[in-house]
Amino acid sequence: MQDDLLVVGFDLETRTEVHIGDRPLEQWRTLGYGRRETVVCFYCWHGIGAPAATKVPLLARGRIGGLVRPHFAHPANMAPPGGHTQETVWHINAKHCLAVGPAACPTSAECGWSSGPSSVTAVRTSTSSSPTAPVSPWRLSVS
Template sequence: MQDDLLVVGFDLETRREVHIAEGPPERWKRLGYGGTGQLVCFYCFHGFEAPAGTRVPLVTRGRLGGKVRRHFAHPPGQAPAGGHGPETVWHITTKHLLAAWARSRPGADCVRLEQWTEEHDRRADVEVLLRDGTKIALEAQRKLMTDDGWRARHRDYARQGVVDVWFWRPRVHFPHVVLDEGLPVWFYSVSKREAATSLGRPHTRAHQWWQAPDLSVFGLHHPPCALDELERVTMPLAALGLGPGGAVLPEHLRKRVLDSQGEAQEEAKQRKDGEARYARAVREARDRAARAPAPLPPPPVPAGGLRCEVCRRPLDPLLVKNLRHLLC
């Protein structure tokens, strides 16, 4: 099922967006096409590819566990020509799925859609308040942003103590300044209900790499650095955790990252220990040399020059140690 075939509902009575995962299909059938008609297409009603105020009651299709996931759809013949824009569908649907995911996380205390920051300069797609007081903004970004545009939003959030977590539409280029700021990049596929991110591959172990202040980059690491080679990993959205730092990798991926970093740290320790042993051996050799007695001065040279103690003939200086010729 493609993302652009998905539809978000709008409840004319409660005046809010509705996603199919928020209730049983029997409820939506009662409120949609053939029922009260108060469940209409959000996009048509708000003027996307149709005149604003257009009311198209929705039908419910698919079934739990079936080949096609449950979803809202227009009745036959009542969809706009060409359907709704995939970017619009992705953005609205992703907001609701992120909100539902956040509500299901153990540490979440309050989750609200389309909330302004305290300074009223930024509006989060989904605002999450954790029980420890951390405020998180979940952003569903459907289009490419400039570096300056993204950095301005990120720093506005940071200034107000808000942790911003960005989920990008698949195949959309993201600003690499995100990695420069030390944030991970998340993607979300509505049709697959699947999140994706990238791990940074281990950095090249150049000369004396074990002396680097941060050894984690010599194993798999998340988030990656801006110029890293990347390894893409995918997971169900439900497998992600949510904590004070934002979205959290599933346990099996966290273990894989930590194991990789542990191997690099162990090798670095062995290298440092080897360096320390060598330095200690050099120091001990110098200490022994300093403590050794001074060599005895050479014997005085007789007035007549050096002579063999046996034959008394002149002795070459090279033989002075033995005090005799080789054949004497």
């Protein structure tokens, strides 16, 4: 399932969370594993599934228009045992979507369905081939 893809990393130079869609893939490759190694796994660095401050430089994978959308990946044998849980990936992706603001999130017209109380709604986002589309499968709609 493509919603499991790792799309949020952590930039050690700027000390900020980064998204695979923020820059062209070639720039992420330059900053990742085997090169500058300043973009690391957000989850490992923050102690989710690994001891805090675990530095795992990421690979930038995928290709615009390819079968799998662009994403980050752990190098071979450097992921935590069992990887990061799907719920963790969704959670961080949703937080990133909220942090970048509504312009980066799809409108309710693009969503397939919604549920929840009238004031807060969990919305399943549409799948998009756009490399800059939000990657979280969920977003909150507050009315």
